[in-house]
Amino acid sequence: MEWVNAIVQGTLLGGLYALFAAGLSLIFGVMRLVNIAHGDLIVLGAYLGLSVTTVLGLNPLLALIVVVPIMAAFGYVLQRGILNQTLGKDILPPLLVTFGLSVIIQNALLESYSADPQKLNAGALETASVAVGSLSMGLLPLLTFGIAIAVIAALQWTFYRTALGRAFRATSDNQEIAQLMGLNRRHIFGLAMALALSVTAIAGIMLGIRTSFDPSIGGGRLIFGFEAVIIGGLGNLWGTLVGGVILGVAQAIGAKIDPGWQLLAGHIAFLVILALRPNGLFPRING
Amino acid sequence: MPDPILTLQGLNAFYGDFQALYGIDLEVAEGEVLAIIGANGAGKTTLMRSISSLTQNRPEMVRYRGEDIGALRADEVAARGIALVPEGRQLFPSLSVEENLIIGGQIGRKGAWSLPAIYKLFPILEERRHQQSTSLSGGQQQMVAIGRALMANPDLILFDEISLGLAPIIIKDIYAALPGIIGEGMSALIVEQDITKALAVSSRFYCLQEGRVSLEGTSATIAREDISRAYFGVA
Ligand SMILES: Nc1ncnc2c1ncn2[C@@H]1O[C@H](COP(=O)(O)OP(=O)(O)OP(=O)(O)O)[C@@H](O)[C@H]1O
Numbered sequence: 001m002e003w004v005n006a007i008v009q010g011t012l013l014g015g016l017y018a019l020f021a022a023g024l025s026l027i028f029g030v031m032r033l034v035n036i037a038h039g040d041l042i043v044l045g046a047y048l049g050l051s052v053t054t055v056l057g058l059n060p061l062l063a064l065i066v067v068v069p070i071m072a073a074f075g076y077v078l079q080r081g082i083l084n085q086t087l088g089k090d091i092l093p094p095l096l097v098t099f100g101l102s103v104i105i106q107n108a109l110l111e112s113y114s115a116d117p118q119k120l121n122a123g124a125l126e127t128a129s130v131a132v133g134s135l136s137m138g139l140l141p142l143l144t145f146g147i148a149i150a151v152i153a154a155l156q157w158t159f160y161r162t163a164l165g166r167a168f169r170a171t172s173d174n175q176e177i178a179q180l181m182g183l184n185r186r187h188i189f190g191l192a193m194a195l196a197l198s199v200t201a202i203a204g205i206m207l208g209i210r211t212s213f214d215p216s217i218g219g220g221r222l223i224f225g226f227e228a229v230i231i232g233g234l235g236n237l238w239g240t241l242v243g244g245v246i247l248g249v250a251q252a253i254g255a256k257i258d259p260g261w262q263l264l265a266g267h268i269a270f271l272v273i274l275a276l277r278p279n280g281l282f283p284r285i286n287g
Numbered sequence: 288m289p290d291p292i293l294t295l296q297g298l299n300a301f302y303g304d305f306q307a308l309y310g311i312d313l314e315v316a317e318g319e320v321l322a323i324i325g326a327n328g329a330g331k332t333t334l335m336r337s338i339s340s341l342t343q344n345r346p347e348m349v350r351y352r353g354e355d356i357g358a359l360r361a362d363e364v365a366a367r368g369i370a371l372v373p374e375g376r377q378l379f380p381s382l383s384v385e386e387n388l389i390i391g392g393q394i395g396r397k398g399a400w401s402l403p404a405i406y407k408l409f410p411i412l413e414e415r416r417h418q419q420s421t422s423l424s425g426g427q428q429q430m431v432a433i434g435r436a437l438m439a440n441p442d443l444i445l446f447d448e449i450s451l452g453l454a455p456i457i458i459k460d461i462y463a464a465l466p467g468i469i470g471e472g473m474s475a476l477i478v479e480q481d482i483t484k485a486l487a488v489s490s491r492f493y494c495l496q497e498g499r500v501s502l503e504g505t506s507a508t509i510a511r512e513d514i515s516r517a518y519f520g521v522a
C-alpha cells in the first residue's frame with residue numbers, strides 16, 4: 001500500500017512537472033528555441049504571485065488573474081525585443097542570450113526580494129486532503145494535476161483547432177512560406193512566447209504554493225521541465241504530461257527507497273528512457 | 288497597353304556575394320499573363336522570390352500599383368495581393384489539405400476564390416480534405432499549392448514551374464485549368480521549362496539568361512531560333 005501511495009503521489013507531482021515543461025515544449029515546437037531561462041521565468045512567476053498576494057491580499061490562485069497577463073505581455077515584448085533577433089540558422093545565439101537572461105532574472109529577483117526563501121500562502125487548501133479507500137491525496141496536488149490536464153488540453157486545442165494554432169504549425173513547418181500567407185513570423189513568435197509564459201505563470205504559482213522558493217531554484221525546474229519534454233517526445237504535448245508523470249513517479253519511488261535518492265531516481269529514469277528511445281516515447285504525434 | 292500592375296526597375300538580387308540577377312527591367316500589365324523562360328540556374332526562381340520579398344530589395348526596384356514595395360516584408364507584400372505558387376510546392380506538412388487552403392485565405396482579401404470554389408476547380412481535393420498534405424500525389428499537391436495561392440484572392444499570381452516533376456497528363460490537366468484561374472482579371476507571371484506551354488498561355492514572355500533578360504517579345508509571333516539563342520546564349 002505504501003508503494004501504491006508513492007506512485008499516486010508521484011503521478012500527481014508529475015502534473016507540476018508537466019506544467020514546468022509545457023511552455024518549453026511549445027516554444028521549442030514553434031520556433032526551435034531552447035529557452036535556458038525557462039526555470040527562472042517560472043520562479044519569476046512565483047515572485048510576481050507573491051507581490052500580488054501581499055499587495056492585493058488575494059489568494060494565490062486568484063492572483064493568476066493578474067500574473068498570467070503580466071507574464072504574457074512580458075513574453076511578447078521579450079520575444080519581439082530580444083529573442084527574435086537571435087533566431088537563425090545558428091543555434092548558439094539563442095542559447096547564449098537565454099542563458100544571459102537567466103542570470104539577469106536571478107540577480108534581479110535577488111535584488112528585489114533577497115535570497116530568503118518565500119512561500120505563497122493558499123490557506124486551508126494546502127493541508128486539505130481527500131481519502132480514496134485507504135489512500136489519502138492532498139487537494140493541492142490533485143488540483144495541480146487537474147490544472148496540468150486542463151492546460152495541456154487547452155494548448156492542444158489551440159494548436160489543432162484554432163487559426164492561431166494553424167499559424168503556429170505553419171510557421172514551424174516553413175517560415176518563408178508562412179510569410180507568404182501574410183503571417184509575420186516575428187508577431188507569431190511573440191504570441192507563442194506570450195502563450196508559453198502564461199503557462200509558466202501558472203507553473204510558478206502552483207510551485208510557490210507547494211514548496212518554498214528562492215531566486216536560485218530556477219535551474220532545477222528547468223532540468224525537470226527538459227526531462228519531462230524529452231521523455232514524452234519532442235513536439236507532443238500529451239507526451240509531455242506522460243513525461244512529467246514518469247519523472248514524478250520515478251522520484252517518488254526513489255524517495256521511498258531512500259529519501260536521498262529522490263532526484264537521482266528521476267535522472268536515472270530519464271537516462272534509461274533516453275538510451276532506449278532517443279526520441280522519447282511519443283515524438284511528434286499529430287492531432 | 289493598360290497601366291502596369293507590376294514594374295521591376297534595375298532589379299538586382301544576391302545570395303551572399305553571388306549576384307543572381309542583374310538589373311532586370313520588366314513590366315506586367317493589368318490582367319496580363321506573362322511567361323518567364325530560361326535555362327536551369329538562369330534566375331527565374333530568384334526573380335519570383337524578389338517580387339515576393341523573400342529576398343530583400345531596394346524599395347524602388349519593385350513597384351506595384353504605384354507603390355514601391357521592394358523593401359516591404361513578405362507578409363506585407365502578400366497582403367497587397369501578390370501570391371506565389373512556389374517551386375516544389377512547399378505545402379505545410381503539419382496541416383491537412385483543407386488547412387493548407389484555409390491558411391492561404393487567412394489574409395482576408397475579398398474575391399471570387401473560396402473553399403467551395405477551389406473544390407469545384409479541383410474536386411479531388413474535397414475528397415482528400417482531411418488528409419495530411421504530404422500523403423497526396425505530386426499532382427494533387429500541386430493543386431493544393433495553386434489553391435492555397437488562389438485563396439488569397441491575389442491580383443497578381445506567380446507560378447514557379449507548376450509542372451515540375453509531374454506526369455504529362457497531369458500537366459495537361461493543370462494547364463487546362465489555368466485559363467479559368469487567370470480569367471478573372473488576375474495578372475500572372477508563369478515560370479515554365481516547357482517553352483511551348485509557356486508561350487501558349489501567355490501574351491508576352493521574357494527570357495532570362497545568367498541573371499539578365501536576354502530576350503523579350505510577343506508569345507504568338509516569336510521565332511523558335513530567336514528563343515533558342517536567348518535561352519542557351521549560342522550565337
Ligand atoms: N540559396 C541560394 N544560395 C546561393 N545561391 C543560390 C541560391 N539559390 C539559387 N542560387 C543561385 O542563383 C542562381 C539562380 O538560381 P534560381 O534558382 O533563381 O534559378 P532558376 O532559373 O529558378 O533555375 P531552375 O530552372 O533550375 O529552377 C543559380 O546560379 C543558383 O545557383
Ligand SMILES: [Mg+2]
Nearest residue numbers: 331332333374
Ligand atoms: Mg527555379
